[in-house]
Amino acid sequence: xxxxxxxxxxxxxxxxxxxxxxxxxxxxxxxxxxxxxxxxxxxxxxxxxxxxxxxxxxxxxxxxxxxxxxxxxxxxxxxxxxxxxxxxxxxxxxxxxxxxxxxxxxxxxxxxxxxxxxxxxxxxxxxxxxxxxxxxxxxxxxxxxxxxxxxxxxxxxxxxxxxxxxxxxxxxxxxxxxxxxxxxxxxxxxxxxxxxxxxxxxxxxxxxxxxxxxxxxxxxxxxxxxxxxxxxxxxxxxxxxxxxxxxxx
Numbered sequence: 001x002x003x004x005x006x007x008x009x010x011x012x013x014x015x016x017x018x019x020x021x022x023x024x025x026x027x028x029x030x031x032x033x034x035x036x037x038x039x040x041x042x043x044x045x046x047x048x049x050x051x052x053x054x055x056x057x058x059x060x061x062x063x064x065x066x067x068x069x070x071x072x073x074x075x076x077x078x079x080x081x082x083x084x085x086x087x088x089x090x091x092x093x094x095x096x097x098x099x100x101x102x103x104x105x106x107x108x109x110x111x112x113x114x115x116x117x118x119x120x121x122x123x124x125x126x127x128x129x130x131x132x133x134x135x136x137x138x139x140x141x142x143x144x145x146x147x148x149x150x151x152x153x154x155x156x157x158x159x160x161x162x163x164x165x166x167x168x169x170x171x172x173x174x175x176x177x178x179x180x181x182x183x184x185x186x187x188x189x190x191x192x193x194x195x196x197x198x199x200x201x202x203x204x205x206x207x208x209x210x211x212x213x214x215x216x217x218x219x220x221x222x223x224x225x226x227x228x229x230x231x232x233x234x235x236x237x238x239x240x241x242x243x244x245x246x247x248x249x
């Protein structure tokens with residue numbers, strides 16, 4: 001059924017299957033925790049059908065986790081790489097999410113007008129490696145991680161949102177200042193959720209939430225540590241990874 005170039009991996013304690021390339025970009029904790037964060041937020045909207053865009057969706061990991069936990073949701077997974085598009089469609093079928101997720105071939109740097117101002121929520125795990133950084137020998141790995149223009153990626157993602165819509169990003173902590181500067185032209189009501197490797201190291205990743213047209217004060221959330229002082233994944237991180245939903249809102 002599947003090519004020798006892919007693996008089929010289980011997430012959320014085996015509840016979701018993810019086909020992904022053996023060599024190339026493979027999902028990590030960023031995708032799982034970002035989707036879990038969004039799922040926690042969506043618990044406030046149990047009786048409302050939500051339209052959500054997953055920008056740079058790759059093989060669809062984030063979309064799959066969100067679809068699993070939300071019945072009233074219409075997800076548009078946006079990707080422009082044919083390899084990832086094909087695998088994403090296979091992932092949707094094997095997890096039976098055809099009624100919840102639609103994959104489209106679209107370039108975030110040249111967004112079609114019919115997608116503008118259409119979505120309640122935009123979710124993105126943008127490529128963040130600078131073009132000058134050392135490249136991987138794998139072309140698809142470079143494609144998924146190395147961004148051409150971070151500012152344009154964020155600005156065009158915001159165009160997809162309705163007024164008062166929410167954008168969720170997971171980014172390297174070092175990009176926080178740059179991200180807030182870009183986002184502040186059209187959004188506000190920022191929430192920042194830091195993720196620390198352990199008790200001793202500084203945050204390396206964070207989840208950032210912003211509301212289009214929002215004006216509430218910025219909130220620095222309690223965040224989460226991945227590992228304890230013995231190098232074992234924390235109970236909090238394990239729970240979110242296993243269940244695919246944060247319980248903080």
